[in-house]
Each structure stands twice: as structure tokens, then as C-alpha cells.
Amino acid sequence: MSSVEVPRESLRDWLLSERPRSRRQAAFGRAYAGWRTFARNRLAMLGLGIVLALVLVAIFADQLAPYHPYIGDLRTTRLLPPAAAHWFGTDDQAREILSRIIHGSRITLFVVVLVAVLAAPIGLAVGTVAGYSGGLVDAALMRITDIFLAFPRLILALAFVAALGPGIENAVIAIAITSWPPYARIARAETLTIRQADYIAAVQLIGASPWRIVLRHIMPLCVSSVIVRVTLDMAGIILTAAGLGFLGLGAQPPTPEWGAMIANGRLYVLDQWWVAAAPGAAIFIVSLAFNLLGDGLRDALDPKGAK
Amino acid sequence: MKAGLSIEGLRVVYDDFIAVDDVSMRVEPGESFGIVGESGSGKSTVLRAVCGLAPRTAGTVSLIGAAGLPEPGTKAYRRTLQMVFQDPYGSLHPRQTVDRILAEPLAIHDIGDAEARIERALDEVGLGSGFRFRYPHQLSGGQRQRVAIARALILEPQILLLDEPTSALDASVQAEVLNLLEDMRRRHGLTFVMVSHDLAVVTHMCERLMVMQRGRRVEELSSADLARRHVSDPYTKRLMEASEGFRRGA
Amino acid sequence: MNEASRRSDLLVVDDLRVAFPDRDGGMTEAVRGVSFTLGRERLGIVGESGSGKSQTGRAILGLTAPEGRVTARRLAFDGIDLMTCPPKQRRALRGGRIAMVLQDPKFSLNPVMTIGDQIVETLDAHARVSRREGRERALETLRQVQIDDPQRMFDLYPHEVSGGMGQRAMIAMMLIAQPDLLIADEPTSALDVTVQLQVLAILDRLVAERGMGLIFISHDLRLVSTFCDRILVMYAGRIVEEVSAGRLHEAKHPYTRGLVNCLPRLGEDRHPLPTLDRRPEWAS
Numbered sequence: 049m050s051s052v053e054v055p056r057e058s059l060r061d062w063l064l065s066e067r068p069r070s071r072r073q074a075a076f077g078r079a080y081a082g083w084r085t086f087a088r089n090r091l092a093m094l095g096l097g098i099v100l101a102l103v104l105v106a107i108f109a110d111q112l113a114p115y116h117p118y119i120g121d122l123r124t125t126r127l128l129p130p131a132a133a134h135w136f137g138t139d140d141q142a143r144e145i146l147s148r149i150i151h152g153s154r155i156t157l158f159v160v161v162l163v164a165v166l167a168a169p170i171g172l173a174v175g176t177v178a179g180y181s182g183g184l185v186d187a188a189l190m191r192i193t194d195i196f197l198a199f200p201r202l203i204l205a206l207a208f209v210a211a212l213g214p215g216i217e218n219a220v221i222a223i224a225i226t227s228w229p230p231y232a233r234i235a236r237a238e239t240l241t242i243r244q245a246d247y248i249a250a251v252q253l254i255g256a257s258p259w260r261i262v263l264r265h266i267m268p269l270c271v272s273s274v275i276v277r278v279t280l281d282m283a284g285i286i287l288t289a290a291g292l293g294f295l296g297l298g299a300q301p302p303t304p305e306w307g308a309m310i311a312n313g314r315l316y317v318l319d320q321w322w323v324a325a326a327p328g329a330a331i332f333i334v335s336l337a338f339n340l341l342g343d344g345l346r347d348a349l350d351p352k353g354a355k
Numbered sequence: 356m357k358a359g360l361s362i363e364g365l366r367v368v369y370d371d372f373i374a375v376d377d378v379s380m381r382v383e384p385g386e387s388f389g390i391v392g393e394s395g396s397g398k399s400t401v402l403r404a405v406c407g408l409a410p411r412t413a414g415t416v417s418l419i420g421a422a423g424l425p426e427p428g429t430k431a432y433r434r435t436l437q438m439v440f441q442d443p444y445g446s447l448h449p450r451q452t453v454d455r456i457l458a459e460p461l462a463i464h465d466i467g468d469a470e471a472r473i474e475r476a477l478d479e480v481g482l483g484s485g486f487r488f489r490y491p492h493q494l495s496g497g498q499r500q501r502v503a504i505a506r507a508l509i510l511e512p513q514i515l516l517l518d519e520p521t522s523a524l525d526a527s528v529q530a531e532v533l534n535l536l537e538d539m540r541r542r543h544g545l546t547f548v549m550v551s552h553d554l555a556v557v558t559h560m561c562e563r564l565m566v567m568q569r570g571r572r573v574e575e576l577s578s579a580d581l582a583r584r585h586v587s588d589p590y591t592k593r594l595m596e597a598s599e600g601f602r603r604g605a
Numbered sequence: 606m607n608e609a610s611r612r613s614d615l616l617v618v619d620d621l622r623v624a625f626p627d628r629d630g631g632m633t634e635a636v637r638g639v640s641f642t643l644g645r646e647r648l649g650i651v652g653e654s655g656s657g658k659s660q661t662g663r664a665i666l667g668l669t670a671p672e673g674r675v676t677a678r679r680l681a682f683d684g685i686d687l688m689t690c691p692p693k694q695r696r697a698l699r700g701g702r703i704a705m706v707l708q709d710p711k712f713s714l715n716p717v718m719t720i721g722d723q724i725v726e727t728l729d730a731h732a733r734v735s736r737r738e739g740r741e742r743a744l745e746t747l748r749q750v751q752i753d754d755p756q757r758m759f760d761l762y763p764h765e766v767s768g769g770m771g772q773r774a775m776i777a778m779m780l781i782a783q784p785d786l787l788i789a790d791e792p793t794s795a796l797d798v799t800v801q802l803q804v805l806a807i808l809d810r811l812v813a814e815r816g817m818g819l820i821f822i823s824h825d826l827r828l829v830s831t832f833c834d835r836i837l838v839m840y841a842g843r844i845v846e847e848v849s850a851g852r853l854h855e856a857k858h859p860y861t862r863g864l865v866n867c868l869p870r871l872g873e874d875r876h877p878l879p880t881l882d883r884r885p886e887w888a889s
Contacts, residue, residue: 064628068488074452078490246446249408250506254460255433264459268450393797394768496654525653525824527881530867534877552798559869559878582872597798598871600831601805 085348092344098337106153113147118302136326145326148304159289166224171231179239196229209297219298235270272349279342283335357384358418358513365414374400376570384420387547389561397570398550402516437507441519443499447491476505497528517549554598615818616643619679623660635660637842647819649833657842662788701731704779708791714763720774721759731782746777769800786818841888
């Protein structure tokens with residue numbers, strides 16, 4: 049019972065129909081309405097554009113980078129200032145900085161995606177289960193969360209990396225372990241309101257099991273605020289990864305991780321400022337883009353504003 | 356198989372607040388029974404305690420009318436007794452289509468033939484299949500309440516608990532929903548327990564009613580008595596007069 | 606108050622229209638050409654949700670949401686043109702000579718200020734008074750809305766009082782500036798029926814004693830018809846009928862008649878209840 053080809057009805061009308069005729073149309077219509085809200089926000093679109101650009105750059109890094117990211121000619125191209133041949137200049141190892149930033153985008157994206165995939169589900173599960181169960185389960189789960197929240201994130205990540213050993217994978221694990229507690233808090237707070245709602249009482253009356261209620265009725269409502277928060281946190285995650293890299297505990301040389309690149313550039317920051325400035329600007333732009341994107345998502349995904 | 360409801364000495368206590376205190380009532384199978392009171396009277400809490408949404412501190416709740424009726428708390432009990440909530444804006448999941456909302460009870464109770472049942476349920480409450488894939492925000496208050504009624508009836512319960520089902524609706528929509536409820540009751544031989552602050556609505560829908568105040572029962576009387584204004588308790592009298600509107604110099 | 610202002614119309618509304626932007630970038634009218642005049646009387650505006658009754662009240666007060674567009678051939682309060690008068694004058698009128706009571710006191714009272722302070726603040730905004738005089742007048746107003754222990758009420762926060770008490774405090778706050786016109790939008794809908802009548806009785810007495818004009822906006826036809834002198838029935842942004850309150854049973858418009866008939870009444874046995882058959886021509 050799904051036919052996209054409805055005569056004399058544009059795709060837009062089909063999507064915006066107040067009378068969807070199929071499950072698919074209802075789902076697409078909802079997504080499209082969210083997209084319209086999102087697209088109205090210019091800054092959010094800018095953020096989305098930058099993030100998409102980051103993804104494209106990461107995919108096509110090999111084609112886009114004009115030089116090799118690891119190898120430079122130490123005799124002729126050491127610490128050259130920005131010029132037509134090397135847009136962002138070169139570093140102390142004579143490597144071209146633009147090429148390194150382009151390849152570094154892969155690492156940034158890897159960190160961001162992996163942390164999101166690891167931390168968000170943990171936070172969501174802990175928060176919704178704690179919020180819905182209440183009592184002892186809630187107290188136990190939330191005290192664990194509090195313990196994680198009690199330490200500054202970078203310090204905790206440092207401790208984990210120190211235990212696991214340096215390297216980008218361990219840095220990701222450390223960041224993921226330290227970034228789920230806020231998501232658990234958010235999910236719990238939302239669950240506490242949602243579980244009072246009559247529609248939850250109604251499914252309880254129908255006889256749904258607690259697991260079913262949490263998984264199918266509560267989690268979908270918490271997902272959007274967690275997604276928003278994760279997106280807003282991306283900047284922090286990138287900065288923590290960069291911080292670990294800066295301290296030499298994240299990505300190891302010669303990997304072109306942006307934080308490690310800044311660390312490298314700090315020796316020359318007064319005379320050869322571009323070595324540190326270019327990766328710094330990259331971190332700044334990508335962090336800002338994720339923040340703008342998160343703001344836009346907040347408006348588009350807000351379940352209360354479902355109009 | 357019709358079922359009625361018996362409540363004996365029901366008491367509901369939240370922390371140190373007594374919401375319901377020693378309330379007993381008996382609703383015969385097929386009867387329509389009303390509970391009237393103002394906010395804080397505990398009328399809704401009685402309903403919630405019957406279906407397990409409020410803690411029962413003391414007293415018993417049981418189904419009556421036939422042998423082998425299920426005990427409260429069992430899955431079969433849930434199929435016997437369903438509820439329609441007051442606020443149609445809060446009783447439907449905001450991210451689920453009507454279709455999902457109606458499919459859920461069928462999935463939980465492993466009832467097959469979902470397609471046909473959903474279509475039939477929507478037809479019965481006067482919505483038709485055109486509404487099947489809409490989200491709650493695409494529905495008016497009255498339409499939402501119809502969906503809530505369809506959800507309650509799709510499990511074919513014997514008893515329907517109605518918690519102020521029309522107080523959030525416009526007057527003309529209230530009439531439509533009340534008519535629909537009466538029609539459903541006739542067609543399925545349902546037992547109703549209806550809670551409302553509106554005496555006129557309760558007397559219209561129910562044969563007998565109980566007046567509650569501050570968690571306690573004030574009196575029980577028949578709608579016929581109320582219609583003839585045979586009221587003994589002063590509180591019920593006040594409610595009755597108030598329901599007729601403002602009187603200058605009163 | 607002089608005789609002249611008592612005789613003349615307190616409020617003149619002519620062809621009031623309120624429009625809001627819709628999804629497709631156009632404007633949709635919520636109020637479509639409402640006209641009426643109000644003297645020092647109790648006027649009821651009745652309608653169902655979406656009839657434009659609340660938007661009418663908000664437009665008179667200048668409280669329409671910023672994206673909304675208000676137009677009128679004439680919108681005048683006591684000879685002052687509200688459409689053209691400077692915003693500052695309009696603000697001074699609002700809460701001063703024109704006051705408003707909203708449905709839920711919880712949302713209209715400031716939660717972090719005591720009720721007494723809020724009343725004094727309202728007074729301060731419109732008249733110069735000393736602290737002691739402010740307190741005295743606030744207590745006096747609280748007594749007028751039949752609060753038994755005004756001293757205690759003065760120092761309570763909004764969340765510490767019941768709905769009925771909160772609404773009385775709200776009315777007291779509105780009345781301290783001695784308004785000439787009170788617009789009450791569903792002032793008692795959140796209250797229990799018995800409390801509702803007490804609050805109405807207070808309003809009624811104040812209107813009678815002070816000679817205020819009152820616009821009572823409500824969905825409750827029964828309540829309005831027993832409380833007001835005159836009723837405007839609104840449907841889809843227009844006034845479909847004006848009836849005097851005592852003659853509701855003589856209403857001519859099918860919508861009004863439908864509204865009267867569809868309510869269950871004590872002692873009447875009508876199964877099924879008559880329902881409203883909404884006709885498209887009512888909206889045109």
C-alpha cells in the first residue's frame with residue numbers, strides 16, 4: 049500500500065501531506081518537516097556544509113593533498129612561510145602543512161565518529177534504564193555516573209591513556225569512556241518527565257514489559273536530545289583528542305593529528321607562526337561547525353516543536 | 356462474558372498524603388458507574404489504583420460477574436480492563452503514528468490479524484483508514500480522543516475506565532465523543548467507570564454515581580435521583596447548584 | 606469617573622483582523638473582521654478552540670505574538686486610538702486602565718516574587734506611592750478579593766497557594782491600578798466549579814461597584830450566559846451572532862443553537878446528544 053506516483057501531486061505536497069497514506073509517507077513526511085525547520089537556520093546549514101566538507105576531504109584526502117603528508121625535502125622546503133606553492137607553509141620536517149591537515153581530517157573524523165558510536169548508546173542506555181527503573185537501580189547507576197563526572201575529562205582520559213598506552217585508538221576509547229556520563233544525565237532527566245506521561249501509562253496498561261517501554265517508547269524520545277548534545281560536544285571531543293595529541297599521548301608521530309601538529313608548532317610559534325596556526329584554525333572551524341550543527345538540530349529535533 | 360468491578364476499603368497513600376481513604380464501590384457487569392468530585396478528591400486516583408497505575412496501600416480490587424475472571428496484575432486482567440485518559444494531547448505518543456499506537460497492544464498480546472483489526476477499530480470510532488498513518492500532531496483533540504478510545508477497545512476489554520474523557524474538549528466535540536462512548540458501550544456490552552468533575556456529563560452517561568471529596572466518599576446516588584434533585588448531602592447540593600452556572604446574589 | 610465617560614463607549618472595535626504567517630509563507634487570519642462596542646458592562650465572548658476569541662482579547666491589549674499582524678479600521682479605548690498611539694502610552698494603558706486576567710495563575714505570576722511584592726510592583730508602575738502606602742493598598746485589595754488573611758497571603762510565593770487563591774491574587778494585582786476595562790480570558794477554567802463561582806462573584810461585585818467594563822472570554826456558554834449581560838458568539842474568526850444573555854434560548858444562528866443544545870443537562874434524557882453539523886457557509 050505504497051505508491052509514490054500519485055497523479056497531480058508534487059513530491060513536496062506528498063511529503064507535506066497532513067494525510068499520509070502509508071507508513072513510508074508518514075516517516076518521510078516527518079523527516080522532511082524536520083529538514084525544513086533545520087534548513088531555515090542559515091548558521092546550521094553553514095555548520096552542516098563544513099561538516100560535509102570535512103567528510104569529503106577525509107574521503108578524498110589522497111586526491112586532494114598536493115604533497116605527501118609524511119615526507120618533505122629537508123634541504124629545500126623546511127619551515128617555508130605560506131605561499132602559492134605551499135598554501136599553509138611547511139613545518140620543521142619540511143612537510144607541507146595543507147597536505148597534513150587534509151590527511152589529519154581522517155583522524156579527526158575517526159575520533160568523532162567512534163566516540164559518538166561508543167559513548168552515545170552507553171549514555172542513552174544507562175540514563176533511560178536508571179530513569180525508568182528508579183529506586184536502587186537508579187541510585188547505583190547514577191552514582192557510577194557521578195564518579196565519572198567528578199573528574200575533569202582530560203585528566204581522566206590521561207589516566208586511561210596512561211594505563212592503556214598511547215595511540216589514537218586508546219585515545220578514542222579513553223575519550224568515549226569519559227564522555228558518556230553527561231548523556232546518561234540528559235537521558236535520565238528526559239526519562240523522568242516522559243515516564244509521567246499518560247502515553248507511557250497507556251502502554252503500561254496494555255501490558256508492555258519494562259524493557260519494551262524503555263526501548264520502544266522512551267528511548268526514541270531521548271535520542272534526539274542526546275544527538276544534539278553529542279553534536280554540541282563534538283567540539284570538546286576534538287579538543288580533547290587534540291589535547292591528548294598535544295601531550296604526546298594521542299596520535300603518534302608522524303601521524304598528522306591536528307593537536308599533535310600544534311604541539312609540534314609551539315617550538316616555532318614566534319618566528320614560524322603558521323606551523324601552529326593552520327591546524328589550530330582547522331580545529332576551530334570544525335568545532336564551530338559542529339556547534340552550529342548542534343544548535344540547528346536542537347530546533348529541528350525538538351519533539352515539543354513537532355508542528 | 357461480562358465483568359463488573361468490586362472495590363473494598365481502598366486506600367492509596369503517597370508518602371504522607373492520603374489520596375484515597377477507605378473507598379468501597381460495586382459496579383455490576385454491564386453497568387455504567389460515575390465518580391464525581393473536584394480536584395484533590397481522589398477520583399482519578401481510584402481509577403489509577405484499579406488498573407495498577409497508583410499504589411494500593413490497603414483494600415481489594417476484584418472483577419465480579421463470572422467465575423474465573425483474572426486477578427489484578429496479570430496479563431489477562433489487562434485485556435479485561437482498559438482506560439481512556441483525560442488529556443488527549445498527553446495520552447498519545449508524540450512520535451508514533453496512529454498505526455503504531457494501535458498495533459502496539461496487538462503485538463504485546465500476540466494477537467494476529469493486525470491489519471484488519473486496526474482498520475476495523477478506526478472505522479468503529481469514526482475515523483476511517485485515512486487517519487491511519489497520521490501523527491498525533493496532525494489530529495484535533497477530538498480525533499486524538501477517538502484514537503485513544505480505539506486503542507483501549509482494540510484488546511476487546513469488558514470494562515472501560517474513563518478519566519475525564521471529554522473535559523479537555525470543546526463542547527460540541529464533547530457531545531460527539533460521549534455519543535461514541537455510549538454507542539461503543541451498547542455495541543460491546545461494556546461496563547463503564549467514568550470519572551468527571553461535571554455532574555451533568557456523569558448523569559448523562561451513568562446510571563449510578565458516587566460523590567467524592569478529599570479522598571473520601573461523600574454519598575452514592577442514582578442519576579435519576581440527581582435529575583429529580585433528590586440530594587441529601589450539602590456538598591452534593593453545592594456541586595449541583597454550581598453546575599447550573601453563575602447566580603447573581605448567591 | 607465622570608458622567609461623560611460612563612455614557613460614551615469605553616471600547617470601540619471596528620473590523621479587527623489578526624493574521625499569522627502560515628507554513629507556505631502566506632498569512633492566515635485568526636480574527637477576520639470583528640466589530641463591537643463596549644460600555645461599562647459585562648460582555649462575554651464565547652467560542653470554541655480556534656474561534657479567535659483569545660486572539661481578539663490579545664489584540665485589544667496589544668499582546669499579539671510578534672509575528673502576528675493586527676489591523677483594524679478603528680480600535681479605540683476611551684477615545685484613544687490604540688492602533689496609532691505610541692508604544693509607551695499603550696504600555697501605560699495596559700495594566701493601568703486596561704487589565705487582563707489569564708487562565709492559569711501559575712503562568713502569569715512571577716514564581717520568585719511574593720504575591721504582595723508583585724501587587725505593590727504593579728501599583729508602583731502606575732502610581733507614585735510610598736512603601737507603607739503600597740503595602741496598605743495591596744492588603745486592602747487582597748481583602749477586596751475576599752482573601753481571609755491578607756497579611757499571610759502578602760508574604761506567600763505563588764507556588765504556595767491553591768489555584769483559586771492564585772487567581773484571586775492575580776485579580777487583586779490587576780485591580781490595584783483601578784482599571785476601567787478588564788479583559789478576562791478563561792479566568793476560571795482551571796478552577797473547580799465551586800471555587801469558580803466564588804471568583805466570579807468577586808469579579809461581578811467589582812464590576813458593579815467600580816463601573817468597570819469587562820470582557821469575559823470563555824468556551825463555557827453556560828457560565829457566560831449566566832454571568833454576562835451580552836454575548837458575542839465567535840466562529841472561525843468572526844462574530845456569528847450577538848445575543849443578550851437572558852435570551853440564549855432565542856438564539857437564531859444554527860451554530861449558537863448547536864452549542865446550546867449539545868451540552869448534557871441535569872434532568873434531561875437525550876441519547877444520543879445532538880451534535881453540531883458544521884457548515885462551511887458559517888465560516889464564510
